[in-house]
Amino acid sequence: MEKAMRFAKIVRNNWKKSVCGVIALYYGAATVKERYEINLLMRAACKEASKYGDYTLPIDQNPTMVTVILNPVANKRKAKQDYEKYCEPLLHLAGLQVSVIQTASEGNAKEIVETLRGTEAIVVAGGDGTLSETITGLLRRNDHANQFPIGVLPLGRTNTLGNTLFPSGKGVEKVKQLISASMAIIKGNTVWKDAMKIEPIEQNPESPNKPIYAMCSLEWGAFRDAFAKRDRYWMYGSLRDYASFIFNGYKDSLNWRCIADLKFSPPCAGCSNCLKKRPEIKRKWSFFMPSVPQVHDQALVENQACETKTELSFKTTDFRIRTPNVEQVNSDPPGLLITIGKKDYTYKEFVSEGWDRVKQDKISDALQARSVELIPKIPDKETVIEIDKEEYEAKPIRITLLPKVIRVFCARDQ
Template identity: 65%
Template sequence: MEKIVKFSTTIRNNWKKSGVGACALAYGASVTKEKYDINILMRAACKEAALYGDALISMERNPTVVTVILNPVANKRSAKKDFEKYCEPLLHLAGLQVDVVQTASEGNAKEIVETLKGTEAIIVAGGDGTLSETVTGLLRRNDEANRFPLGVLPLGRTNKLGNSLFPGGSDNVEKVKQLIDASMAVIKGNTEWKDALKIEQITDGEEAPRPIFAMSSIEWGAFRDTMAKKDKYWFTAGLREYATFIFNGYKDSITWNCSGTLNYTPPCAGCANCVQKKPEPKRKWSFFIPSTQAATVDPKEINPECLKSEELCFKTAEFKIETAAEKQEKPSLKIILGKSSYSYAEFVSEGWDRLKNKPEDKEVISARTVELLPQDPGKEVTIEIDKEEFELKPVKVTILPKVVKLFCLQ
């Protein structure tokens, strides 16, 4: 009893040191438990991957070759470390021949994929920007390679498509589980077809640049500009996304006026006017290519509705074009128009609601193709295509149904 009283007196007389010690002890226990949980996850995943590596293959074929397009500077330069620690060991244990190619600059992934040879699948280790570049390089090719299955390892700062394919949480254990799921999807060979966006610049008689391709969305306006500035408020830690709306809701530096003209055609299930059927390439590999071919439409006649075009003049604080839900009768784009103006309180309130994933009330138009002709803003304006920034210019956006084969969970 005397020792307990003495210990209590010591704690009371040194309460500051005791408080710091207690916090350090709690932090240490939390880190230790986190590492233990990650170790358990990796051990189980390694055992599962090794089963695929131990499986026999015929003497006529070599180990499956996969090429990893790794962005080493993604997610504040942590992508390479995370790939080597959590993803690469599983791929090797599964018996895959892994060729890792690191990007050296912005746009380098497009160049790598456009000239890539001798692989059976491509894995993107990075964020939405690296994925968009890889898809662009892949779909610019005219050979059989543009039908390669594509793996997504969500290692970037933004991973919209990766998070939809492999749901994960914000803590480290859930992040590692997400990377394990993404790696195992490649190993197991489960695939599904996804739509893509084709973006072509509209020029007045001049030679247009080559098209770019995206998997998610095109964003323009105040909400996009505000979220792009969130890293400036690092001092608010986990509240930086909320803080960015508070500090930017009154500024003229973000785009409050998105205006111009839209020419769009209605969605079409597929006809001779909008579908060009591509033959499925014959391959000797069966590991990645299931017997089921991509869902294509055999166009025999022209749908009269497909040739109709509608014009819309718009003025809004938010403009977005994105791929529609997968389970739709007609492949389509979603054109989303926000309110024309916001007060400071309305802007902050709606921004916070979006961070909480509350449903939004917006005007939505379905289309197959969209010509965006923006009104001259008198200054340089930036838009986002799959979280990569581009200068605003007149563009034509077309939905390409089921053109990218992605590894996914079943």
């Protein structure tokens, strides 16, 4: 009996080793195949990019100057490595004069862009937070620098705008996305995108706060809080987003009570109340300055409805405002999309809807507005709102849509 048990144990151990060997061989083969496909992709992309670098420029011109704002700690410090591996070679092969500035701390991208000189385009190599800081620095300037086209290299943990501009994925598909984003900069295809301006309603006259700008979303509530905690469940790998809803769906640490007053005005195509004429600026480099569609001057148009405001009070678990960039809505006139979720969720409902959002986060039945005043009724504990994945203290704020104010490099068919 003892010999039989010993024999069974040896067979079981050998079986385990065999299975582990097969799994290791499978994943090793998958890795080799993935590397091979990536090498083929990069070889083809480099060949295409070099065609743009072969053009002979007049002797009095320099290569087009591009400034890259790189967040080296984005995506768990993988952003710098991926940029140098998949993006930078293509930009150099295309003959662009590339200057890379690495951010040193949170908020540093704003400071860099506010004082930036001697560039013809800005490329954001990072995620949503780096992009928001760059846009904020750009629109705070008073020299109409928003005419600079913006390149988006989706190298962050969250790349909301980048994923709408270029198809996203993992592994080989991620490399394809980075190649597409780099080639869009090289080819010079651009599209105008919306932004939203966020400013405090209650200003301190002695030290007024500057507005911040975002291109994607504002979120507040329990669903946002659960997403923010997902890194705590790193041991679950790709399932950590789902695990966060399972383990936090019953906790009081989430903000289950978002209470606020809301005032919003209807969308407006442009009138004397809300539109400022965009000045035309002529620059040396026509490569980055495709023609802008001419529209009639709406600054003199009067729209009485633009000044009307709808007021409501709400108590909810989930509050979101998104720009048309995220939902890819082409409404006329354009408007911010406001969603107010249910007041109460059971544990099962919360987990189920959270999982649905992990798979596909789309909103429906949204209110539309040009400007929004959000006045939170803050409870005793501290609460935060999230603007393009950056956390801010919840205070009374005014959010205003700025239609077609940022020019972004994109694929040709957009």
